[in-house]
Amino acid sequence: MKILTDRIVTARKSHVCFLCCEIIEAGRRYRIATFADAGRAWSTKEHLGCAEIMQSMDYDSDMGYGEGKLLEQLAEYTDDDIDTLVTDVDEQQRLIALRNSIMEG
Numbered sequence: 304m305k306i307l308t309d310r311i312v313t314a315r316k317s318h319v320c321f322l323c324c325e326i327i328e329a330g331r332r333y334r335i336a337t338f339a340d341a342g343r344a345w346s347t348k349e350h351l352g353c354a355e356i357m358q359s360m361d362y363d364s365d366m367g368y369g370e371g372k373l374l375e376q377l378a379e380y381t382d383d384d385i386d387t388l389v390t391d392v393d394e395q396q397r398l399i400a401l402r403n404s405i406m407e408g
């Protein structure tokens with residue numbers, strides 16, 4: 304698999320985050336990465352905070368990269384962990400709220 308592009312852009316319209324499946328609102332900055340493999344190309348869009356959390360994880364790529372993994376791991380993260388890992392304050396608050404909603408089950 305080859306990474307064609309990996310950059311941070313501003314959303315002109317809303318998108319669905321590949322990692323948490325929540326909306327990335329228009330006007331927010333997000334990460335877009337484009338991949339190619341075996342003649343096929345696809346891209347993923349991620350909240351910056353979701354991308355930062357995912358990068359902090361010690362995950363095995365064979366286990367997959369995506370929604371299930373992020374949400375499963377997020378439940379283990381404390382407010383302090385999220386504050387430390389995530390740069391953007393709005394993203395910190397969103398992820399803490401998301402973690403709380405997971406914990407409430």
Ligand SMILES: [Zn+2]
Pocket residue numbers: 320321322323324325349350353
């Ligand atoms: Zn997300």
